[in-house]
Amino acid sequence: MPKLITQVGCPYCGASCDDLEVLVSDDGKKILETRNACVIGSEIFHHATNPNRLKKPRLRQPDGSFKEIEYEEAIDYTAKALLNAKKPLIYGFGSTNCEGISAVGRVAEKAGAVLDNCASICHGPSFLAIFDNGYPSCTLGEVKNRADVIVFWGCNPMHAHPRHTSRYSIFPRGFFTSRGQMHRTVICVDPRETDTAKLADMHLMVKQGHDYDLFNAFRTVLRGHKIPEEVAGIERAKILEVAEKMRNGRFVMIFFGMGCTHTDGRNHNVDIAISLTRDLNDHTKASIMAMRGHYNIAGPGQVWSWQFGFPYCVDLSKGTHAHMNPGETSSIDLAMRDEIDCFVNVGTDAGAHFPIDAVKHLKKHPFITVDPNICMASEISDLHIPVRIVGVEEPGVVYRMDNVPIQFKKVIDGPESVPSDEELFDRIYVRICELTQTEPIWVHGKAPVPASTSRVK
Amino acid sequence: MAEKIVLNMITQRSIEEGQAMEKGKTTQEYFKACSVVEMNPDDMKRLGILINTNVKVTSEVGDVIVKAITPTQFCPPGLAHIRQGVWANQIVPPRTQSTGVPQYSGFPVTIEPARNERIKSALELVQGSVGLWKGGA
Numbered sequence: 003m004p005k006l007i008t009q010v011g012c013p014y015c016g017a018s019c020d021d022l023e024v025l026v027s028d029d030g031k032k033i034l035e036t037r038n039a040c041v042i043g044s045e046i047f048h049h050a051t052n053p054n055r056l057k058k059p060r061l062r063q064p065d066g067s068f069k070e071i072e073y074e075e076a077i078d079y080t081a082k083a084l085l086n087a088k089k090p091l092i093y094g095f096g097s098t099n100c101e102g103i104s105a106v107g108r109v110a111e112k113a114g115a116v117l118d119n120c121a122s123i124c125h126g127p128s129f130l131a132i133f134d135n136g137y138p139s140c141t142l143g144e145v146k147n148r149a150d151v152i153v154f155w156g157c158n159p160m161h162a163h164p165r166h167t168s169r170y171s172i173f174p175r176g177f178f179t180s181r182g183q184m185h186r187t188v189i190c191v192d193p194r195e196t197d198t199a200k201l202a203d204m205h206l207m208v209k210q211g212h213d214y215d216l217f218n219a220f221r222t223v224l225r226g227h228k229i230p231e232e233v234a235g236i237e238r239a240k241i242l243e244v245a246e247k248m249r250n251g252r253f254v255m256i257f258f259g260m261g262c263t264h265t266d267g268r269n270h271n272v273d274i275a276i277s278l279t280r281d282l283n284d285h286t287k288a289s290i291m292a293m294r295g296h297y298n299i300a301g302p303g304q305v306w307s308w309q310f311g312f313p314y315c316v317d318l319s320k321g322t323h324a325h326m327n328p329g330e331t332s333s334i335d336l337a338m339r340d341e342i343d344c345f346v347n348v349g350t351d352a353g354a355h356f357p358i359d360a361v362k363h364l365k366k367h368p369f370i371t372v373d374p375n376i377c378m379a380s381e382i383s384d385l386h387i388p389v390r391i392v393g394v395e396e397p398g399v400v401y402r403m404d405n406v407p408i409q410f411k412k413v414i415d416g417p418e419s420v421p422s423d424e425e426l427f428d429r430i431y432v433r434i435c436e437l438t439q440t441e442p443i444w445v446h447g448k449a450p451v452p453a454s455t456s457r458v459k
Numbered sequence: 460m461a462e463k464i465v466l467n468m469i470t471q472r473s474i475e476e477g478q479a480m481e482k483g484k485t486t487q488e489y490f491k492a493c494s495v496v497e498m499n500p501d502d503m504k505r506l507g508i509l510i511n512t513n514v515k516v517t518s519e520v521g522d523v524i525v526k527a528i529t530p531t532q533f534c535p536p537g538l539a540h541i542r543q544g545v546w547a548n549q550i551v552p553p554r555t556q557s558t559g560v561p562q563y564s565g566f567p568v569t570i571e572p573a574r575n576e577r578i579k580s581a582l583e584l585v586q587g588s589v590g591l592w593k594g595g596a
């Protein structure tokens with residue numbers, strides 16, 4: 003009899019939905035049906051059982067082709083590549099669990115690497131603003147139950163977080179928002195008329211790159227001062243109207259995304275968004291949240307802040323202390339300055355998502371990809387190591403965009419010989435210890451894994 | 460009619476990209492979803508670009524051939540959008556304003572018709588850029 007597994011987490015976007023239902027075959031090996039997921043979520047579960055799934059690491063040969071090798075050999079290769087490099091960079095973690103992220107932390111410390119995650123090219127500027135200006139945020143549960151004015155600023159959940167509006171922000175009926183959408187005023191600020199803008203009650207088509215000006219105008223108005231006829235392409239009357247809506251809201255929620263962090267102003271756009279949130283609290287309740295992209299991209303920030311004191315751009319190459327200075331220790335900047343002499347891409351695709359010049363620089367040195375799937379990074383790698391898919395074949399803790407930790411389940415067994423990220427990096431750690439003739443240090447009574455008697459076949 | 464125009468480029472997420480990416484970046488779906496540029500119909504007219512024909516987009520760091528399509532989400536005049544992905548990243552400037560984040564949105568590009576030029580596959584672009592492309596589909 004097929005088995006229905008409920009309360010399954012979706013390993014794709016930052017909405018981290020945990021209400022999926024997955025029907026699996028008798029033998030626990032095949033996914034028959036996925037319920038409640040959006041189109042992207044469904045795709046992940048269906049893609050997982052694709053018969054062309056890689057089950058062995060592949061090593062690039064002198065003629066440019068790939069040859070399958072054993073995990074033991076791949077682990078040895080990675081350990082040596084990390085040790086031989088002066089400044090290796092381990093980057094990614096858009097798609098893995100906190101257990102894996104923590105294991106990578108141990109490897110990076112031992113190897114003297116730079117650790118960075120996808121925030122570096124997404125919400126990194128938000129971190130900078132949050133360090134400077136604080137983060138008056140809340141949980142998505144509070145949004146659902148309380149928020150009656152929702153602002154989407156430079157974000158497009160209808161495309162990037164398809165169920166965000168139905169689970170948390172526009173449609174759901176909550177404790178103080180019992181009429182759901184009827185209860186909420188939705189405001190969208192975006193230079194394009196996105197599908198989210200189409201759904202909104204008001205759309206401010208801000209002039210691209212002028213978000214700071216518009217935030218500033220709102221602050222000015224809320225403090226009772228005059229503003230010009232037009233700011234950032236928006237008429238004064240419209241700005242006054244929206245400011246009034248926010249002032250009269252019972253709970254204003256500002257969601258912001260890449261529209262703020264990917265363009266001119268970067269962290270300053272987020273900084274002033276936080277200041278606007280603070281100002282609004284003189285009139286009503288207001289809160290703000292970064293629309294984090296991936297289901298556990300808040301995870302590395304949490305885990306590494308705990309391990310090293312910094313959420314991203316963590317330079318451990320000094321050997322004595324962790325050092326973080328985005329612009330200097332950030333992946334793209336390091337790559338463009340040619341400082342990286344070994345690159346490990348974990349659970350992401352730098353090949354597709356970095357500007358191509360950064361990829362070219364990184365590719366001058368050993369380039370390793372750890373990811374379940376074939377992607378652009380794997381196809382230019384010297385070594386590609388497949389791992390189990392978190393949320394499908396591997397359980398684990400993930401942090402949703404509001405920094406709420408959620409235990410994700412596994413729904414099917416992964417391919418037998420394929421390890422999880424955590425197992426793989428633990429074995430790389432043990433191999434590095436062997437090569438450097440040092441003792442592994444394990445925390446929380448974690449069982450040591452001798453490289454020779456691996457947990458996975 | 461102008462020969463080229465300068466537009467302000469943004470590269471952002473789309474659901475088409477998200478779904479296709481999970482199928483795989485070497486699939487036809489991903490190619491279709493991401494090797495496109497969207498701009499205002501008036502800007503297309505100014506250049507004599509017909510819908511669904513190829514154009515060359517050039518930034519300060521490079522160029523890429525993509526297909527001009529009718530915007531699925533309205534784009535005001537002066538703005539252009541290539542969906543996040545391999546084609547966009549051929550032209551995204553890696554400058555970060557000392558924050559680590561490249562200039563994914565808000566950089567000037569010139570756009571010109573390139574009806575007879577071929578759109579390269581994702582693999583050809585990425586492998587080609589690092590000398591690994593062996594030809595083929």
Ligand code: SF4
Binds near residue numbers: 012013016019163166
């Ligand atoms: S909204 Fe995001 S987390 Fe939820 S099912 Fe869709 S992709 Fe998965």
